[in-house]
Amino acid sequence: MRSPDRAWLLRKELHELTASRAFWLLLLATGALVAHAFSDSLEVYAQASGAGGGAAALAQGLNPLDGIIVPTLGAYDLVATLLLPFVVIRLFAIEKQTGALPIVLQLPGRFSDVIVAKAIALLIGWMAAGMAGALAIVVWRAGGGHVHAAELWTVALGHLLRGFLTIGIGAAAAAISASAASAAILALAFTIGTWAVDYIAAGRGGVFARFAEYTPEAALRVFERGELRAGTVTVLLLLGFAGLVAATIWMREGVAVPRRARAALIALLVLGIAAAGADQWRWSHDTSEDRRNSFAAGDERVLRAIRQPLTVTAYLAAEDPRLADLERGVLAKLRRTMPDVRVVYAASERSEIFAAPGNHYGEVWYELGGRREMLRSTTEPIVLEVIYKLAGVPAPAASDAPAYPGYPLATTVPGAGLPFFAAWFIIVCVAWWLIRRPRSRRPAAS
């Protein structure tokens, strides 16, 4: 039989998506959440910039990425967690619920084409929801706010991938479950499970911490820091793809259950191995305007030239704030910069915070070229000084690059808040009516 016109499959799924009330309610709720987050962050940003008449924060500390973009677009994390799964499940489960799955299974071509069409339609829907965030940024810019395009796109990409992951999870849940309600429970259980992994990782470190780097919340934080990390992007894509593959395999009800289970396990195993491999992919680009994920250019040049492996052994428990400082301020940057960095978390038990002196707790050892040095400080310049000493290279001259200026904005943006939401509400309702408006002809009696 001929291959199907895939455009028809996509058109059908877009039709189904826009026919769903859940989708339009998601758009409305997204508008409300983005409007609330945007208004709040605007108010705080204006006050920090001195709008309230009080002392303003240092200009360098006023960063639109942290002050406006991340909190405003943060509404999408909530939407992706609590609302999007229902829209996804509805689109993937509709044929099972209505008894139409046998018809869909008999459409020409591969069944995976149907699943891909559903995923693309949902991504388009997710991007349509993203227009509320775009509208907020336009309002911010119109009011004189500053936007660094690269870091804005990085955060937007993070939310797009977050949505893709939710699509994968929802697809798998809808395929496995007998009803949409069961699928919703399954998707919610998965989300709560990732929260549990986050929670455990925060206290235990080790394998859990490694695993927890790819929970939706943790992965999103990478993008929200203005870092474009190849490993994170790839793992999120693979996880979302794994959900779609599982759905493709499981919804082919003409195949016996043991065969489907075997195929799903093999596919998930292969994708799991690929994800583990992608985790090792260290390429990363710092898109933040204030270069928060990078050392100074001179330091990076010197560090890149050090070819010997650097081993860092940290005797700090996972929930110790000093380890968080070290991780964010030094280790993450070292991993991005030096060709060979190995970090050993030697104190993974929380009880070691309270251990007796003499067990090395609080020490961080740096080993390079057979030489070792211990530090208790987690401050970047001190650590770099030790690394240069161990490597036997001179420290670079202090950078004369201009410091991040900061972008205070002491005035509130007119048109934000309620009018913003009203505009979004009207746009969504008009679009809803245009797409689903009743036709003039009515069905004749049977």
Next chain:
Amino acid sequence: MTAPLLEIHGLSRRYGQLRALSDVSCTVRDGEILGLIGPNGSGKSTLFQCVAGVLPADAGTVLHQGSSLAPEHRKDVLFYLPDGARPWPDERVSWTLRFMEGVFGDPTGRRDRAIAALALEPLLDARLDTLSKGQLRRVLLALALVTPQPILLLDEPFDGLDLRQVRDVMDVLRAEARAGRTLFLSIHQLGDAARVCDRLVLLSGGKVVGEGTLDELRARAGVQQGALEEVFLALT
């Protein structure tokens, strides 16, 4: 002698401890209207699902013109219209038919013919979830008629239709068969089956208890002039 269009050999299917199909075999000849009849729970829908490859059989094979037809390739030669489906409830009739036409690629105007034959013109702008049972049945039949496969498996095609509509749909199906399509219909109303089908397969308790024309079945049942009801009762 040419091989039958479709041969079903030894199909079996269990649902847990329940044996829904037990070693079912029958043949479908080119261009005929074959009726699958049997009481509720006799395994008619299960047989259709297994033949269509949308439900795995525990055992058995399906041959197409003498060659084995793997479940994943059955959709290349047959289309199965399930009973009880209420697909895409928010879509309009016109869009649903256009979608089937588009996805199957119909250059021959099958959609327009199906709309005319099943008198669907007044329903085209209606959403599927607003249709009555009979209206929906006609729309589903139209979906099946839009497909290009040479064999159609229609599960309860007359369910929900009134007397006049049953007669009209029978005419449509006969015209479809005359045009070269082969129809395999699952029908629980024996009177309807006797009127429209060239041959019949009697299914009871998941087993074939008879296959042939009404006269052949009468002879097998030892009923000289009886209606299909009497033949069925005699054989089951």
